[in-house]
Amino acid sequence: MPPDGRARAREHGSRSWRPGAGLGRLEGPAGTRNACPRLTGPAYVLIAVILRGVLRCPRWTFEGTVAAITSDELKRLVLEAGLEIYRASSEEIRIAERVRMHLMDSGVLLRLTDEPQLWLTIRAQRSDFPNSSTAELSKIIRDAVGQTVTDLGFHEAQAVEREITNPVDDGHVLDVWYELTFAKRIQSADTLVVDLKTALSVSKCVSP
DSSP, rough: HHHHHHHHHHHHSSSSSOOOTTTOOOOOOTSSSSSSOOOOOOHHHHHHHHHHHHHHSOOEEEEOOOOOEEHHHHHEEEEEEEEEEEEEOOOOEEEEEETTTTEEEEEEEEEEESEEEEEEEEEETTTOOOTTOOHHHHHHHHHHHHHHHHHOEEEEEEEEEEEEEEETTEEEEEEEEEEEEEEEEOHHHHHHHHHHHHHHOOOOOEEO
């Protein structure tokens, strides 16, 4: 037995050695027939890389489909549909819209936590309704778009009051936005693009 083979045998408790045996073999202590095997060598590295990729790219199975789709595949689907991405993370993909030459947040996003959902946020601004209360502003939004988004399959998910501050002075509040977010479960990859474009067509700001 070659010297390196004897050292390998002593280290792992193997009874014998053969050339190439370290290339991804199952090993157990000498004299044990049902010992828990230990994978070593390149095969271990290969499996580790595969598992690492699976853990980093979660998959979501859409209702009505057999295949699953990853967040990277969702981004590719958005881009292939001719849409642009404003910002993306492990939890969401925000869809962009062009305002002249500027890339802006459209108020439409894909929510990737739990079950995949399409979110649509619509706002009313305090500057447009200076004498209205928070409850009245929420009602203004519901009256303006509630039936439209309901007909599209959305339901109201959350209400948020957000201060818009001066970029160079956080203490200076320029306006207050009252936002209602409507959510819709993503049923399939086939209908996702249609749902996205429909959501983008809805006005995101209610004005007097």
